[in-house]
Structure formats: C-alpha cells, structure tokens
Amino acid sequence: MAKELYELNEAIPVGEVPKKMYAMAIRKERYGEPKNAFKKEVIDVPEIGPDDALVLVRAAGINYNNVWAALGIPLDMVEVHAKDQNDHSGVHIGGSDASGIVYKVGANVKNVKVGDEVVVHCGMWDVNHPDIKSGKVDPIVHSSNRIWGYEVNYGSFAQFTKVQAHQCLPRPQHLDWNASAAYMLVGATAYRMLMGFPEHTVRKDDVVLVWGGAGGLGSMAIQIVRETGGKPIAVVNDPGKFDFCKSLGAVGVINRKDFDHWGMLPHWKDEAKYNEWLKGVRKFGKALWDIAGKGVNPRIVFEHPGESTIPTSCYVVDRGGMVVICAGTTGYNATVDLRYHWMHQKRLQGSHFANDEQCTAFNNLVLEKRIDPCLSKTVSFDEIGNVHQMMYENKHPHGNMVATVQLG
Numbered sequence: 001m002a003k004e005l006y007e008l009n010e011a012i013p014v015g016e017v018p019k020k021m022y023a024m025a026i027r028k029e030r031y032g033e034p035k036n037a038f039k040k041e042v043i044d045v046p047e048i049g050p051d052d053a054l055v056l057v058r059a060a061g062i063n064y065n066n067v068w069a070a071l072g073i074p075l076d077m078v079e080v081h082a083k084d085q086n087d088h089s090g091v092h093i094g095g096s097d098a099s100g101i102v103y104k105v106g107a108n109v110k111n112v113k114v115g116d117e118v119v120v121h122c123g124m125w126d127v128n129h130p131d132i133k134s135g136k137v138d139p140i141v142h143s144s145n146r147i148w149g150y151e152v153n154y155g156s157f158a159q160f161t162k163v164q165a166h167q168c169l170p171r172p173q174h175l176d177w178n179a180s181a182a183y184m185l186v187g188a189t190a191y192r193m194l195m196g197f198p199e200h201t202v203r204k205d206d207v208v209l210v211w212g213g214a215g216g217l218g219s220m221a222i223q224i225v226r227e228t229g230g231k232p233i234a235v236v237n238d239p240g241k242f243d244f245c246k247s248l249g250a251v252g253v254i255n256r257k258d259f260d261h262w263g264m265l266p267h268w269k270d271e272a273k274y275n276e277w278l279k280g281v282r283k284f285g286k287a288l289w290d291i292a293g294k295g296v297n298p299r300i301v302f303e304h305p306g307e308s309t310i311p312t313s314c315y316v317v318d319r320g321g322m323v324v325i326c327a328g329t330t331g332y333n334a335t336v337d338l339r340y341h342w343m344h345q346k347r348l349q350g351s352h353f354a355n356d357e358q359c360t361a362f363n364n365l366v367l368e369k370r371i372d373p374c375l376s377k378t379v380s381f382d383e384i385g386n387v388h389q390m391m392y393e394n395k396h397p398h399g400n401m402v403a404t405v406q407l408g
C-alpha cells in the first residue's frame with residue numbers, strides 16, 4: 001500500500017501512487033518576482049481521466065512561460081484554471097517539460113504503460129473532438145489547445161504530473177534524466193517554426209537569422225537549421241556567447257549591442273526619425289551581408305523578442321521570405337513598413353508550440369543524437385523560483401536549465 005506522502009529523495013515503488021505530493025506552487029498573493037512567487041507545498045496528487053497518464057517526474061525543464069505565470073502577466077493563471085478548467089484549487093503548478101516514469105494510465109490509453117520512461121511534450125487539446133480525430137484541424141491550432149504546466153494545471157514542478165497520454169514520447173536513453181527534461185518545449189516549438197510552414201521550410205543553404213541564439217529557443221533553432229542544411233546566423237547581446245552559437249552550427253554571430261535602432265518603427269511621416277531608423281537597420285543588414293555574402297538575405301527569420309526587433313526582422317528578410325514568430329518577450333506591438341512587406345511579398349507567420357507529429361519528429365532528432373539538448377544548469381527542486389528569477393533578469397546561462405525533482 002502506498003504511503004500518504006513520499007520525500008523527494010525516497011524511492012516510490014513503480015505504480016504506487018500516494019495521496020499527496022510535494023509541488024512548487026504559485027498563488028495569487030505571491031505574484032511578482034519569480035524568486036518569491038514559487039513556494040514548496042504539499043497538495044493532492046491529481047486524479048487522471050481515461051485518456052490521461054500520471055507521470056512521476058524525475059526532472060523538470062525551466063521555461064520562460066512560468067516567468068510569466070509568476071509575474072501574473074499577461075495572464076493570471078490561477079484565474080485561468082478557475083474559469084477554463086473549473087479548477088478552484090487557488091494554485092498554479094507550472095512546469096512544461098518533464099522526464100519521468102509512467103505510474104498510472106487511463107482506460108483508453110494504448111501508447112504508454114506503467115513503468116515506461118518518457119519525456120513529455122506540452123501540447124494538450126480535446127483529443128476526442130471530431131475535427132481533431134478526423135485530421136481536419138491541426139490540434140495545436142484548434143481552439144481547445146492548451147499548454148500543459150502553464151494554461152493547464154499540474155505541470156512538472158511536482159512529484160507527479162497529470163498529462164494526456166499522447167504527450168508522452170520515448171526518453172532518449174543516451175541522456176540522463178536531467179538532459180532528457182531540457183529540450184522538448186523549446187525544441188518542438190523551434191521545429192514547427194522552421195519546418196511547419198511550407199513553402200518556408202529550411203532548404204539547403206538557406207540563410208536563417210536566429211534571434212537570441214544562445215537562449216532556449218535559439219540554441220535549438222541553430223541546430224535544426226544546421227541539420228536541415230541551412231546556414232544559421234545568430235544574434236546575441238554579448239561576444240561571450242559567440243563561441244557557444246558557433247559550436248552549435250552558426251555560420252556567424254551578430255552582437256545586437258552594436259546597434260541602437262531597436263523598438264517600434266518611427267511613423268513614416270516623421271522623415272527625420274524614419275531616416276535615422278533606416279540608417280540603423282541598414283547597418284544591421286550590412287553586418288548580415290558581412291557573414292552571408294553581399295546581397296544574400298535571410299529566407300527565414302526566427303523571431304521571438306517581438307516589439308523591439310520585428311521592424312528589423314521584416315526589413316532584412318529576403319523577398320518572398322518569412323518572419324516566423326512565437327512570442328513577444330519585449331512587447332506585443334508589431335510595427336511593419338507595409339510598403340516593403342507587400343512589394344517584396346514577405347510573410348509574417350505566427351507559430352505556437354507544435355503538434356504530435358512535430359514533437360515526434362524533433363524527439364527523433366534527439367534520439368538519433370543529432371540535436372544536443374544544451375543543458376547548461378541543473379538545480380534542486382527548492383531552487384525553481386531562483387532559476388526563473390535568473391531567466392526573468394536575462395542572467396541565465398546559455399541553452400536550457402532543469403530542476404531535478406524525484407531523486408529516488
């Protein structure tokens with residue numbers, strides 16, 4: 001018979017599910033700086049439904065989404081759980097990446113069984129919706145899509161996590177538990193951005209501009225471009241990150257601190273300011289040509305900083321090229337000079353996480369040892385708030401961070 005609660009360093013026999021678990025919880029009254037927002041609490045182990053799996057978490061990946069959850073902006077996640085899922089627990093248990101062991105499965109589950117070692121992707125949707133079952137709608141575009149461990153409660157910052165069984169994929173056996181938890185959210189997101197929008201998938205020799213090349217998304221994007229034969233050019237804020245980006249396959253790296261034209265586009269009627277901006281963006285374009293060759297523009301720009309960089313991205317992307325964006329870390333106002341946009345037939349494409357096929361395709365690249373998860377820092381369960389704080393302050397190390405959860 002399972003104990004009521006196990007310690008984090010205590011072995012939990014496979015398949016034995018306790019009533020209670022330790023979780024790193026965010027509550028409304030703690031919204032604010034991540035270092036104070038997370039607190040270790042004892043809560044009930046969640047019940048699972050017929051299409052779900054309960055996974056014992058060995059390690060949990062750290063992602064930017066739970067910086068947002070800690071701050072309580074742009075969404076109040078406790079409210080979201082209450083309104084969207086009728087979950088009035090008053091806690092947000094984040095964590096959108098995990099490696100672990102399946103401890104329980106629902107009646108309809110066929111793809112995993114108790115004892116399987118898995119990594120978990122964070123895409124959830126109504127698996128029984130007719131439009132999803134029939135393949136009419138891409139599930140990650142469907143209105144029922146939610147991100148586990150952000151929009152849906154009981155993510156991986158806890159001893160057990162409740163997931164839909166289709167989220168479970170085989171764990172790479174050449175990696176340890178920590179490295180296995182490091183890559184899926186950022187990797188699958190980057191994979192969809194670069195491979196999910198025909199005709200703008202990466203082709204041999206395509207130049208791809210990657211913002212934040214040393215970050216979570218960027219480190220995965222550089223490697224995917226390398227593996228698909230393209231030429232990644234990274235942007236970072238410090239020459240100390242150049243070697244890291246080059247080691248992943250970047251053919252060149254640009255220091256964004258060498259430029260100062262960032263932010264929203266000046267109004268086109270304000271000629272003086274607009275011309276000043278043009279000077280700045282042309283200087284950036286020249287830095288790109290110094291690496292790619294004169295006249296060679298990026299066919300794809302991999303965007304996520306948003307407000308501060310999107311005018312530049314839309315300007316430098318090649319005629320007929322695509323700027324693909326999955327976030328607005330610096331703000332949400334996208335200002336674009338439409339004259340260049342239509343005349344040069346450019347595409348500005350939104351993207352959000354990935355579907356099962358894209359997660360599997362990316363996981364296969366890791367299983368085949370073609371992509372390194374770029375695990376740079378592993379911390380204990382108690383340090384989860386502090387590493388989100390580092391991320392919030394953009395002081396985190398290159399690549400991806402992970403917290404070890406259940407040791408036994």
Ligand code: NAP
Nearest residue numbers: 064065189212215216217236237304305326327329352353
């Ligand atoms: P990360 O590891 O913190 O990397 C972000 C990078 O952005 C940093 O390394 C930084 O690089 C760069 N950056 C920061 N401020 C910048 C600025 N003002 N201008 C240009 N670059 C800047 O975070 P991440 O995991 O890659 O995630 C990045 C964003 O994407 C977050 O907002 C996250 O929530 C979002 N995201 C969305 C999805 C989705 O599915 N929609 C999935 C994953 C992540 P330098 O300072 O070196 O330039």
